[in-house]
Amino acid sequence: MAPEQMAEPPEAGPVPPPARPLDAIDQDILQMLQADGRASIRSVAERVHVSRANAYARINRLIEDGVIRGFGARVDHERAGQGTSAYITLKIVQNSWRTVREQLRVLPGASHIALVGGDFDVLLLVHTPDNRALRELVLTRLQAIPEVLSTRTLLVFEEEDLEPEG
Template identity: 85%
Template sequence: MAPEQMAEGPEGGRAETPPRPLDAIDQDILQMLRSDGRASIRSVAERVHVSRANAYARINRLIEDGVILGFGARVNHERAGKGAAAYITLKIVQNSWRTVREQLRALPEVAHIALVSGDFDVLLLVHTPDNRNLRDLVLTRLQSIPEVLSTRTLLVFEEEDVEPEG
């Protein structure tokens, strides 16, 4: 994190500065970039009715402020050879979240990791080539993590990313 994004916290430590409020133009820019991450500065500027310099500055500020984390491709997992998907819940040893998270990040099948409240501690979204690979992921690799106490697998029959209307 850049030094200008940090402020003195309690007891002399560093803390993040509070997020800047986003105005309607920033919201429109975010919606447009979520729909088309490859949109040119010119098309963004035209769509939100600002100059190209203003659009460029706003996008850079959104990146610097950590609002925009990056740009990427939306993938059809089935066409990419990862036709089996599942949500997997994990119960983990208390206070082991950071350790478990690092081990989960190393698994290429994992698309999303969330620490949650409720009957389980962690929710994963995974994509594998088939059910045999899914079984291996759950029974061999996830359950071999010492801090994982139990797992539950929910097969995904169909999925769709919800994109903003553009």
């Protein structure tokens, strides 16, 4: 195998348990928590028709299994002072995904990173205060990463998060 075709070694870290199948109650709990991550155990239990202890155990199992990765707030980026959003596509050096990902994770305003197939390798969603900050991010920060071969910026004119029905 040529060096450029060799895969990177697997990442170190804890190995998650094997995924367990989710039943209808688990699916209902997930839907409810996606709509309202602050829902009480009592309200979850009532909605899915199980005891509070059962709801608590199920939520803990979903967390332990890595199905639920965390809880957070859905932010209106414009109202939070991040009025410019863009998807940035990147072409990167072959087999440099892990290295590039670590550098993208710390970029100010980076919101979502995906390794994809197609005409480019990485799709990055960023939120910045304005076009000047976006330009600085792309021209100074992204294009300075040695493994980034090229970028293309797609400015977002309007966006809407699709929220689960609650």
